[in-house]
Amino acid sequence: MITLYSWNTPNGRKISVALEEMGLPYKVEVIDITKGQQFQPDFLAISPNNRIPAIVDEEGPDGKPVSVFESGAILLYLAEKTGRFLPADPRGRIAVWEWLMWQMGGFGPMPGQVHHFLGRPEGAARDYGLERYGAETRRLYGVLDRRLTGRDFVASEGEPSIADFAILGWAWRHERHKVNLADFPAVGAWYARMMARPAVARGMSAHLG
Incomplete structure (x- = not known):
């Protein structure tokens, strides 16, 4: 299961769209950036730049949980994980x-x-x-x-x-x-x-x- 930490922004929507297209099971943890929740210590532990989105994948590359921040890095991670939407060529x-x-x-x-x-x-x-x-x-x-x-x-x-x-x-x-x-x-x-x-x-x- 992947947890998506996000808010209703363009960068957040990139990831919810990718997760749906890839058919990956996920749940959303809303980070209300209008209330400063992006500065909470628990969120900073996975997104040190205090920006959404971020994800935690309970089944990381080594079978252990991994967190990823920055939307571009998340997209690359998900593409590598699934082998989809990133050409092999x-x-x-x-x-x-x-x-x-x-x-x-x-x-x-x-x-x-x-x-x-x-x-x-x-x-x-x-x-x-x-x-x-x-x-x-x-x-x-x-x-x-x-x-x-x-x-x-x-x-x-x-x-x-x-x-x-x-x-x-x-x-x-x-x-x-x-x-x-x-x-x-x-x-x-x-x-x-x-x-x-x-x-x-x-x-x-x-x-x-």
Whole structure:
């Protein structure tokens, strides 16, 4: 059994979707980040960076419990554990690694800044933040749109990969970061395909708080 420590955020949804797609049994331990639960000692013991998500797998690689923090590391761990959604072919793996790192380094931090500045008081600082990070967010959507043109999935053929799960977590919040998917038709078509998957629907509806 895997315990998912999470909250209803893009990074949290990456993992609930992956767990559902992989058919792994799991339970959720809600970490209410609005109440500072991410700073509790028990949670810090498994996620020292005081960020969700984190997991504890009672059946780790050596048969003993193991904890994993950081959403990208969790996705890689789960893919290695199940042998799914990460190609065995070395070239295929490289593409998944690339797009997973692309998400972790940009398509997450940048729209996250849009979310932050939308919550700031009106004024020059808010306007500057929204202009800067909104432009970069749209640039990243453009990169993704070019990649998905003529493709069903971001980094693999025939089925999604953990890169799709990672990117989907943030595309799920496109309305919040003021992006109209009609402006990025390939992304919009991919998003619709992903959201229509039964396991994705279960992962998106899992109670994370």
